[in-house]
Each structure stands twice: as structure tokens, then as C-alpha cells.
Amino acid sequence: MSIKDIILDSIAEGVFTVDRDFTINYFNRRAEFITGISREKAIGCKCYDVFRVNICNTNCALKNAIKDDAKYAVNNVDIINSKGKKVPISINASVLKDDNGNILGGVETFLDQSEVSTLRKTIKAGYSSEDIISQNKQIHDMLDILPDIAESTSTVLIEGDSGTGKELIARAIHNLSGRKGRFVAVNCASLPESLIESELFGYEKGAFTDAKKNKPGRFALAKGGTLFLDEIGELPGTVQSKLLRVLQEKVYEPLGGEIPIPTDARIVSATNRNLKQRVEEKAFRQDLFYRLNVIKLLLPPLNQRKEDIPLLIEHFINKMNAITGKNIQSVSEDALELLTNYDYPGNIRELENVIEYAFVMCKERVIEPKYLSKDIITNQKTVNHNTFSEQYPRFGLIEKDQIVDALHRSYGKKSKAAELLGVNRSTLWRQMKKHHMV
Amino acid sequence: MEHDIKIAIPLTGERVAHRLDCAESILWITFRDGLIVYKKKSKYPFEQCRFSIQHFLDYGVRALICGALEKHMVYKLSVHGITVFQWVTADADDAVVAFQKGELSPFMIIEPGGRKRGSWSGKNNRDYDVQDTTAIYRSQGRGRRKGRRGNE
Numbered sequence: 001m002s003i004k005d006i007i008l009d010s011i012a013e014g015v016f017t018v019d020r021d022f023t024i025n026y027f028n029r030r031a032e033f034i035t036g037i038s039r040e041k042a043i044g045c046k047c048y049d050v051f052r053v054n055i056c057n058t059n060c061a062l063k064n065a066i067k068d069d070a071k072y073a074v075n076n077v078d079i080i081n082s083k084g085k086k087v088p089i090s091i092n093a094s095v096l097k098d099d100n101g102n103i104l105g106g107v108e109t110f111l112d113q114s115e116v117s118t119l120r121k122t123i124k125a126g127y128s129s130e131d132i133i134s135q136n137k138q139i140h141d142m143l144d145i146l147p148d149i150a151e152s153t154s155t156v157l158i159e160g161d162s163g164t165g166k167e168l169i170a171r172a173i174h175n176l177s178g179r180k181g182r183f184v185a186v187n188c189a190s191l192p193e194s195l196i197e198s199e200l201f202g203y204e205k206g207a208f209t210d211a212k213k214n215k216p217g218r219f220a221l222a223k224g225g226t227l228f229l230d231e232i233g234e235l236p237g238t239v240q241s242k243l244l245r246v247l248q249e250k251v252y253e254p255l256g257g258e259i260p261i262p263t264d265a266r267i268v269s270a271t272n273r274n275l276k277q278r279v280e281e282k283a284f285r286q287d288l289f290y291r292l293n294v295i296k297l298l299l300p301p302l303n304q305r306k307e308d309i310p311l312l313i314e315h316f317i318n319k320m321n322a323i324t325g326k327n328i329q330s331v332s333e334d335a336l337e338l339l340t341n342y343d344y345p346g347n348i349r350e351l352e353n354v355i356e357y358a359f360v361m362c363k364e365r366v367i368e369p370k371y372l373s374k375d376i377i378t379n380q381k382t383v384n385h386n387t388f389s390e391q392y393p394r395f396g397l398i399e400k401d402q403i404v405d406a407l408h409r410s411y412g413k414k415s416k417a418a419e420l421l422g423v424n425r426s427t428l429w430r431q432m433k434k435h436h437m438v
Numbered sequence: 439m440e441h442d443i444k445i446a447i448p449l450t451g452e453r454v455a456h457r458l459d460c461a462e463s464i465l466w467i468t469f470r471d472g473l474i475v476y477k478k479k480s481k482y483p484f485e486q487c488r489f490s491i492q493h494f495l496d497y498g499v500r501a502l503i504c505g506a507l508e509k510h511m512v513y514k515l516s517v518h519g520i521t522v523f524q525w526v527t528a529d530a531d532d533a534v535v536a537f538q539k540g541e542l543s544p545f546m547i548i549e550p551g552g553r554k555r556g557s558w559s560g561k562n563n564r565d566y567d568v569q570d571t572t573a574i575y576r577s578q579g580r581g582r583r584k585g586r587r588g589n590e
Contacts, residue, residue, distance in 0.1 A: 037558060045547075049527045052456050052506040080457055082525065082545075082558055084509030135513035143514075144491065 012111070014089075017096060018062060019105040022047045034089070034112050036082030047108070052080045053091070061093035062106040069095050069103070079110075088113040118322040132168060133315050136305040142169075142297055149295055150176035155247065157232075157292045158270040160299030163349030166270040167230065169297060173268055174226040181225025181265070184218050189234040196239050203255035211256065219252050222265035232292065233273035233284060240285045247291045267292070302344040302351065309340050312348060316355040317367075324359055331358075331367040338369055341380045400435040403428070443469040445501040445537065446494055447530050448482060454526050454533055458507040465530055466497060472538065494520060503533050503542065525558050 001009075005028075008015055014031035016024050024047055027039040035042070037050050048056040054077055055061070061072040074091045081087055089110045096104045132143060149156060150173045158166045167185060174183040191199055202217030218227055229235070235243065246252045247267065251260035269292050278284035302309070313336070317328055331339065335358075344350050354376060361371040369377065406417040418428040447454055448461030455461035461482040468476035494502065495518055502515060503523045515522050526533055528548035535552055536542040545559035 041556070041558060045527075048456050049547075054457065054460055056456055057450055057460055057462065080506035080508060082506075084507065084512060084524075086508050133510065135510075135517065137517045140514050140517050 014110045014112070015107065016042070016047065016051070017105060017107045018047050020066070020103065022062065022105075024050060025105070031110075034081065034087060034110065035079065051108075051110075053077055053089075054079075061091045062108050065093040065095050066103060066106045088117040114318070115322040118319055132165065132172060133311045134305065134308045135311065136300065136308055138298075138300055139305065139308075142299075146172060147176050149173060149297075150178075152295075153266055154294040155266075155292050156268045156295045156297065157275070158268065158297045158299065159275070160270070160272065161301045161347055162272045163344075163347030164299040164301055165348055166272075166299060167228065169299065170226070170228045170268045170270060174228075174266075177226065177266065179225050179266065181223050182221060183226050183228065184222040184265075185228040185230060186218050187230045189231040193236045193239075196236065197242065198255050200239065201242070201252050201254050204257045206256060208256070214254075217252075217254060219246065219263045219265055220254075220261070222263075224264060225266070227265040227267050229267065229269040231271060231273075232269040233271040233275055233278050235284075237285070240288050244285060244288045244291060247288070302347045306340055309351065310336065312351055313339065313355060316352050320355060320359045326359060326362075327365065328359060328362055328367060329365045332369070335367050335369045335372060338372060338376055338380065342376050343379065400437065403432060403435065403437065441470060442475075442498075443500055444498045445469070445503060445534075446497065446499045447503045447533060448505070449479070449530055452531070453529050454503060454505055456505040456527075458502075458504045458511065461504075466499075467534060469538070474534075491515060491518060491520075494518075501537070503530075503537065527558070 009029040014034045015028040017026040027042040042050045061074050065072045072093045078086050078088045091110045093108045200217050279286045279289050357373050358367045358371045406420045418425045447465040449463045466478045501521045525545040532548045532552045545557045547555040549555045
């Protein structure tokens, strides 16, 4: 290896060079890491086949650099790497010439901006439906209709256990809606009953003893935007009737105010309680329930979408790497099994906390079981593989649902699914064929 | 027709587009009994990937031959029953021929003229093989049979 190669392999930027036909003739180590393509495969290929940037067709930096004999810098572009991950990058491209000034091709350097992008997203909470990580059909069915829901002005009620990502969905609806106003979140359970009315609707100067100046409420702050009412089931009865009026008349009155103020805030509410049951118990107004329940989204708990656990773990590892500056690569197979067998009463929020704990404890690049919290180790759901396979007949036709279940549990690995079903791989294949699954 | 197999190929020029979301046009093909009975190129009609899925579902697409796409899109298409041949690097015609023969697989690189050059896939990409992606065509009794199927 030449000194030049050692130097280029040591830098933090991806570097590749092309000839005049855009065929890659050099590819450094960092470029391998960012694209997920080895240099053996990359060299000799066209750059657009390896380096799948979103501007290849329209505004190729290398093409421009070679054409104009100039340097080009492009920010805010992305590539899709071989692992199917969109990687935000910034690009610099220059022309390469020989000693006589003849153009040989071009050189492109690129910097992975994933960490900056993750941090920016975390700070701004600028989530879209693409940030909702799942391979669960129920979630995907919901995501498919999310843009249509976002475009409408109807009220949305999101039901789901605590920690299932209700606020993330609400933020995604807001960000997809194109509404120019703010996303304002209110947790109805966290505010005392005496304060919630003034928090929501604001108050006028002199409304009560300490009201020395006008204070805008959350409805005013959410003008032109979205008002997210979390834990709506906890809203006191007096405020329920006021909220109903706002939903019906699209106007509200601040405390002590006389003039109704129009509002165009879009209402998205969420609850971890069964709101219909609360209506039957007379704890929640029926008319308000129907007003809020125009579009209902139901988020399944994490223990009903276990196939998402590996994806979520990967996501949280990337996020924590960006925040902490650590470089943890993955979780070990044993740790993954423990994490998958846990029941997560706190849902995704709990999983995130589990990963955060492991990050604090982990001194290696792979999270091993010893770095997991005691809760995970001690509260394992007893998944006995033998018991599981005994549920299924060893002979005859295996039901399609059982195969799907086994494939889900084994994350699509047919050999593992066959093991769970207590049959060999070829039998599983045959049964899948009988059910027209292949 | 029940036995029709419909596929879609996002294109850049005459090649499989390097990215699903950056295609210029889209090639819609219907196979019946191993023969192409419908082939139409239309302008790439979407700006957001979600529209593409609905569009593909409306047309009854069973397989998508495309370049790079995000993992979540692969899952999304898969849960809707669309088999994804991703990261295919080839001229569209060569990809269609490989598909007809049951030889196409994700990450495949096909040189102009149809000769298979190799694959982008490495051990890290195994998790993409969620479905046996050549099975669609073989299930219709077409294409080359190989591997353990002979023993079953």
C-alpha cells in the first residue's frame, strides 16, 4: 500500500475518483464504510451505480466540475447505502488533470452528516412518517393514510398505551400537513384542574388577582398550527364543555375576556385510556368524544409488534451514538434474544431507556447481556421453544397463520422458523408452497 | 387474468433507475404464460414514495425491479405483497429477461448484453432476502429450477 493510500484511508471523508466516463478508479476506506460497497466491487463501476445520490440525474457535482473545470460543493444531499439507509452527506467535487492540463476525470469527497442530521431532528422534533420505524402491517396501513389525514382539518384521536409513540404520530401529522403555525403539546394530566382552563384559553389582564397582564393560551400559540392534547381522558368536566364549544364554534374566550377569539388550530388528541369506556362511566362527555373521534388511530403496544424490536434497537443505537459520541455497533445475539423476550410494559419509551442504560454501561462496541438492566434479565417472558413447537402439528398441513407467526418470531429466517415449528427447513418450504406463500 | 404477473421497473433512460425516488419514467409489464402481453412506459408519476405504493397496488404489481430504496420502503412494499428486487444494476431489457428466466435476484449487476457480472450483496445484506424473490416467476411453472427444489 502506498503512502497516498494510507493517508486517504485515514481521513474521515469518503473519497473516490473517476475517469472521464465516470468509471470509478479509486475508492477509499471511508467511502466503503459510508456506501456499504467494498472497493473491489466499486472500482470499475459507474459512479452513479455505487454512489446513489439523489442529485445524480439532475445536478451531478462531478459532471459539473468536469464540464466547467471548476470546484463544486453541494450540501443537503443524501445517498442510499447498500443497507437501505438514507445517509445525509455533503459533497465536494473537483476536476483531475495531468501535468499538461489534460482532464483525466474528477475527484469527489463526501462527508457523512448523519450525526448532525440526527441531532438536528432531535432538537427540532421535525418528524415525518419516515421516522416511524416499523415492519408491522398495522402500522404501515396507518402510515399509508397519514398524509391524507394530515391534509384534512378533521380532529384526530390517537389511542395507544403509554410510550407507543402517540406524540410522534401527532408531530408527523403536523409536519405532513404543511400548516405554518406551531405544534403545541399539552399534557392534560400534568396540569392541575385550576390551571388547565387558563393554560388552554389564556386570560385577560384583571381576570383574577394576579392577572397583571394578558397571557395567551395554548390555543392562541397553536394559531395556524396543531394543538396536541395528550391524555385527553383526564380532562376535567368543566373544561370538557368549553373544549366542545371550541370544536363546534371554532371560537374560544380567554378567562375574563368578553370577545370570542376565532381559532384555526387543528386538534389532535391522544389517550392511553379507553375513552369509550370513560364515556360509559360518565367520566367523559359523549358529545366531546364524538367530536374528537372523527379520525381514530390505534397504536399497538410493542409486545404486539415484536418484529420491530431489532429495527428500533438499531435506530436507538444510531441516535445514542450521535448524542453521546460513542461508537457502539450493535447488540449481541444473546442480548437481542433477551431484549426480544421482554414484555415492555413501558413500550418504545422503555426500550429507548433500556438502550440508553446499556450505552452508559457498555465499554465495548457490542452491547452484551451484562450491560442490560436487571429488569430485562429477570423479567423474561418464558418463551420455551419446545412448548412453542408443541403448539403446532409436526405432521400434516401447518396453518398459514402459524407459519406467518413463526416467520415473524424468527425475523424472516426460514431455518429458525422451521426450528420453532419443529419441522425441518424443506418441510417448511413445502408447507409455504402449499399455502402459496412462495 | 388470474395468471397474469405484473411488474414495474422505474427507469432512468433505458436503465433501471439508480434510486426508486429519482426515476424519470416507469415501465409497466404484464406477463401471461411467460410472454409479455403488455408493456408501457409512462412518466414517473410520483413525488412521494407513498403514492408509488398505491399506484403499484392499483396496477396489481407483484414485483418491483428497482435500484436503491430505503429499508422502510422495502418493508412497506413487502407487507403489501410486492416482491422487491432492489439494487438491480442493469438495462431494463436485460433485467426483464433475467426475471423471465427466474434468474433475477436483488443486488444483481447485469452487464449490457445480459451477462451477469456479480452482485452488490455481501453478508451484511442477507437480511434483505426476506422472500425468495425468484419464486414468483417459478411458481407459475416458468423459469429455471435449481437448488434444493429438486429434492422436494
